[in-house]
Amino acid sequence: MPFVFQQPPLKASRALYDGPKDRAIVYIMESSGGMVAGDRNDMTISVGHEAKVTMIQQSALKIYPSQNDKQCVQEITVDIEDNARLEWMPEVVIPFSDARFNMSTAIDMRSTSTLIWGEIIAPGREKRGEIFDFESLRSTFSIRIDDQLIAQDSISIQPAEMNLQALGMLENAQYIGSIWVVSPNAHKLDVRGIQENLLNNSTVRIAITRLESNAIHCRFLGAEQWDMQEELKRVFTMFSEQL
């Protein structure tokens, strides 16, 4: 890893090599224990030509209550050059009661490069009965391949102003999970076969679809964290091994 510029509370580990030989692993650490109203986290990740990296967040991202009406902001900007590969292991974003959070992730990559990205949004500290008690959460995730915008997923939740349980909304789900895959080999994947093998029961609903330009999206809606997270990690690993 040629360059690391960092400022507390964010810190990136040195590159570790305990997986496949050509694959670096970098941990992202957030030493403050969570974001407090008005905090801002900016991350810029550049994956150079033919570089291969797996990035792992050390823990879930906790968003504390907004006592001063200010929102927390997180912006992640990613650039993946030709024939490079980035895996971003899924971690959970937990907005506490009264939290205001605005996160955006913008990925710019080439059609020769590979991306496997996972993320999970929790309703709050569910086990404490804190379910959709946050003030607002806006998440914008976008992927550009060869300068063409192929996906923009914007979710904007204000629990007090919307009926999240309504038919067509989240219904009985509380956890929102996503996997984004881009690979020059994505066309070889049998998405129908993958869909048929996905866990779909009364607590987890999952669907897979093809986007433009060799990209695939998987959406997970889960009533409980454990089942959904386990299935999301299984599907993430399957993509990682097959692509």
Added chain:
Amino acid sequence: MKQQKSDSNNRLNTADIHINSTFLHLMQIHDSAFPIGNYTHSYGMETFIQENRLQTKEELLEFCKTFLMHNLLYGDVILIQEAYRATNIRDLNKLQSLDELCGAIKLAKESREASVNVGKQFMRTVLPLCADPFLTKWHTCVKSRKAKGHYAVVLGIYCALNEFDMEMTVMMYMYSTVNGLIQNAVRSVPFGQNTGVQSLYELLDWVTEAAKMAQKLTVDDVSNNALSIELSSMKHEYLHSRLFIS
């Protein structure tokens, strides 16, 4: 949702609607018989029907409200308005980026393809009706693959060129879309015609309220919270037997 004022609840209060051939043409392009193939799409509703999750009038209404307020309003409606404004200043580059955005926010493959197919069919149908060279310019753009030709964008362009009122345009668009969903539900669940009529009547206030809300929205507000509908739209392509294309 706010309580409607009594005068706006009176549907005979049409004094502020200037009925002329322009308005009639706006109605014509949103008629369910206008040949753009809208009736062949359920936008994920068929998955709900096959999973027996849409069996009552109440469920139909709830589905339509979610689709209207959390998918259409913050998606295609914003894009129609932005395309309308971009057309007024003849900004072709802006229209191309709106067309790209329109495809990018439709994550479900079938809904994305439906938007392109309906858009192309709309373009073929209205081209002979419109002499404005800007529409031909956009058609050339789509033919040369500089744009996909999404319905929301070409509708915004056409309505601006015809100088339709923008609020009326998005109101008619939302009305015709939920009407299409209801008619598809009537045929496929099935429901009685009266259920369909009553459901649409109950949604009229929601449509007018959504059209008012739309006036304050810009491209920065684009979002989709109807995640269960989106997920069902993604699953639709794997259903074993289907009446609808999406």
